[in-house]
Amino acid sequence: MSAPLLERREFLKFSLAASSGLLVGLYIPSGTKDAFAQEASTSSFMPNAFVRIGNDERVTVIVNHSEMGQGVYTALPMLLAEELDADWGKIGFEPAPVDPKYNHPIFGMQMTGGSSSVYSGFEQFRNAGAAARAMLVAAAAEKWNADPATLRTDSGAVFDGANRRLTYGQLAEAAAKMKPPEKVALKDPKTFKLIGKAKSRLDTPEKVNGKAIFGLDIKQPGMLTAVIARPPIFGAKVRNFDDSHARAMPGVRKIVAVPSGVAVIADSFWQAKVARDALKVDWDEGTMSGFSTTQMMQQFREQAKSPGKSVRKEGDPEGAFASAARKIEAVYEVPYLSHAMMEPLNCAVDLRADSCEIWTGTQFQTVDRMSAAKVAGLPAEKVQIHTTYLGGGFGRRANPQSDFVVEAVHVAKAAGVPVKVIWTREDDMQGGWYRPAFLHAIVGGVDAGGNAVSWRSRLVGQSIMAGTMFAEAMGMTKKGYDPASVEGADDLPYEIPNLGIESHQAEVQVPVQWWRSVGHSHTGFATECFIDELATLAGKDPYQFRRDLLQKHPRHLGVLDLVAQKSGWGKPLPKGRGRGIAVHASFESYSAQVAEVSVTEGNVRVHRLVCAIDCGRYVNPGIIAAQTEGGAIFGASAALFQELTFEGGRLQQTNFHTFPVMRTNECPEIETHIVENNEKSGGIGEPGVPCTAPAIANAVFAVMGKRIRKLPIRMTEAV
C-alpha cells in the first residue's frame, strides 16, 4: 500500500509548502499491515504507522528519524508510550523503512536534521499513542460491554470501574478490528508520567556489548567489500589507471571504474584497501590544482571591503559608525571543518534486476532513495533503505547529492555483486562536504554614555544551499543570499538602533555542507565575540552589557541570567583564570555558556564549562544534558584544535593526528542547567555548539587581554 515516492517536481513543491509553514501528516492513520512489519505475528496490532503491539505485550515504536546519538530511539518512544499508557519496560523500537508516511512533518521528506526530530514529532508520536490507546480501550469496552468512557489505562493494561484488567497483549487481536479514531484527546501535561523524566536510553545495552549494528557492520550473503581511489583534488578526473599489480593481489575480485574514481572489490576490507593503495591512477587534476585556503581567505578579506547583499538593515549603520564616540573594527575568520564522525562513511548495496536494497547509516532516506533509484535505473519504490545505527552524523550523513549512497550503487552496478563500500578515515576526511570557511568583518560603535549605537557585519563564505534542492524552498533566488549562511547573524537579538547585515557569497569549488549547528557554528562565534568587544569598548561588564541590550528577549535573558548565576559570574577566580560568556539562539532553543580558562605558554586550557539551555517543553532531561554537553565539547574541539587547509589543491589534513578531536584529558568539567517552562519545544542536538567557541575566546581575553578573532585559537594570532 505504499504510495509512489514523490517525483522531484512534486518533492520540491512539497518542500516549499513545508517551508512556508504547512504541517503535513501531523497524524497519519494507517491501519495497514505493510511489508515492513515482516516480524509481526498475525496477532499483532498495528493501529498506525508508528506502533505495533504484540500479543506478547511487546510494544514496538517505529521511529522515522535516524539514531546518531541524539537519543531519538528513546525520546520519540517516550512520547508515544506516554499517551498509550504503555508499560515502559515493554517498549522497543525499530527504524522505519523509507515510505512517505514517515516523512518529516515539517520538511516533507524522510530525514533527520535541523535538531527537529523531537519537536516535530512531539504531537505526531503522542497522537499515534493516543490513537492506539483509544482502539485498545474500545476493544476492552466491547469485551466487557462497557462504556469506553468508564475505562482507564495504566502500564499497558485497560481497567474498568471494578478494577478488572485486560492487558494490551490480550487486547491486541480485538483492537486490530476496531475503527481508528478520527480525533483523539491528548493528556494534560500535568499528568505526564514519562515526558519530562530522565528515562534511561533504550539503545544503551546493545551499545555496551558490541551488538549494535552500524553500517560498517553489515554483512549480507555474498557481499564483498570495496575501497575506492578517489580524486586527490576536488574535480580531478581519472585519465587512466594501471591495476596490473592490484589485480593480482590476494582476495581481489574486481576493479571497476566508477564516476567518483576506481573501485577495488575484494573479499575483505584489508585486501581491498591494500590493493586500492597499489593502484596507479593518472589524474587529470582539473581547475582546482592551484587552490590554497591562504589565498582564499585573502580574497575573502578583499571581498569584505565592499558592500554585500543587504540581509537586514535598520537605521543608518554607516552614519552611526562614523559619528560614534568610540568605535572598533574586527575581522573574524573560521576554517573549513570536517564532521569526522567516529564511523567513517560506508554503504552496502545489493542491486538486483528489479530491486535495490541498501544498508547504511543515513540521515536522508527520501533523497538517498531517489538518487539511488536514478543510478539503479529502477522506480523509487523498488529501492529500500535499511537504516542502521549511525556512528555519528553531525550533518555529513544528510548529503544533498547522496554522495556515499550513489557511489555505492554505482559500484554494485559495475561489479554485479552485492558490495559494501568502506571509506578509510583519510577517504572520509578528504572527501569534501565540509563546514564552509567564513569571514565576518564587523564594525561597531558606542556613544559617549557607552551605549551600542552601530553594528555592521559583512559575511563572506560559500553557500551550503546553492545548487541543492533546498535552494528554492529557502527562497534563495528571491532573497539573493543563502539564509543558512547568515542564520544567527541576521537575527541578532541585541537592541542596537543602527544595524546592517550583508552577505557575500563566495564561489569556491570545495563541496560544503551543514555541520552541526550549520551557520550558527560561525555566526555564534563572530557575534558573541564582537558584542564582548563592544562591551569592553563601552567599559562595561560583558554580562551586564548583554543584559542591557536583551531587555526585549526574555528567553535570551533567561539563559544568560541562569548561566551567570550558576557559573558564579563576577566572583573571584584563582590567579591566571578568566571567564567568558556567550548567549545564542538556534533551532528554536536558547543557549548560554560560561567558560573558565587559563593560558600557559600559549596553550589554552578550558577548566570548566557551565551551560544553560532553554528548549521549551522537553522530553528527557538526561538526553538534553548529554546533547548540550556533547555539543559544547564538539564546539570546543573546533575552537581549540580543528581546521582544514588546502595547498596546491590538496587537503593538508588526513586523520585525527592532523585534525584533532578533544580528548578526555583536555575535557573541562561541564554542567548543564535546564530552564523550566512551557514554551513550545525546541531543538537540542545543535544548540549546545555555537556558544562554546565565543565563551572560550572571551575568557581568553579576560585572562590575557588579547582578542581571539580566528579559529582555531592560536595565541600567536591573538590581537
Place this chain on the structure above:
Amino acid sequence: MISFTVNDRHVDVEVDPSTPLLWVLRDNLGLTGTKYGCGMAQCGACTVHLDGEALRSCVAPVSRVAGKKVTTIEGLSADLSHPLQRAWIAEDVPQCGYCQSGQLMSAAVLLRQKPQPTDEDIDEAMTGNICRCGTYPRIRKAIYRAAGMMTKGGAK
C-alpha cells in the same frame, strides 16, 4: 595459518599475517563489536585486550597475536554483567555508541591495574580513546561508579 584464542575460543585463521587483527576479528571472525575509526592508533575505537593488556587492533598485525589470548567487547561479559557495562548503563553513557566498545575495553584494563583510579589515572588510560559525541564526562563518572561496585564486591 595463524592460531590464537578469542574470548576463550580457539580460532585458526587463514590470512596474510600482516593483516591487522581488527580486520581479522571483523571480516574473518564476524566479531563486529570492535570498530574501525582511524587505522593508525589515533582514536582507540579498535581497542581489545591481548593477554589482558590494551591493544589497538587496527595497527597490530595478526601474526603478533599467534598463540595468545585476545578479548573483545563481545567477551567482556556474556550478559552485560561486567561492572563497567552496568555502570555505563546506569550513567547512560553512550550517544552514537560507536567508540564505546573501545572505551570499555580501555577502562577494563585501567580498573584491573588500578581498582581505585584517580582523575590522572583515568586521563592516562583513556586519553587514547576519542569520542566525537563528547561522552567523556559520563565515561569518567561511570568508571568511578564501576570502581565503587568492584570494591563493594560487585565484580565478577
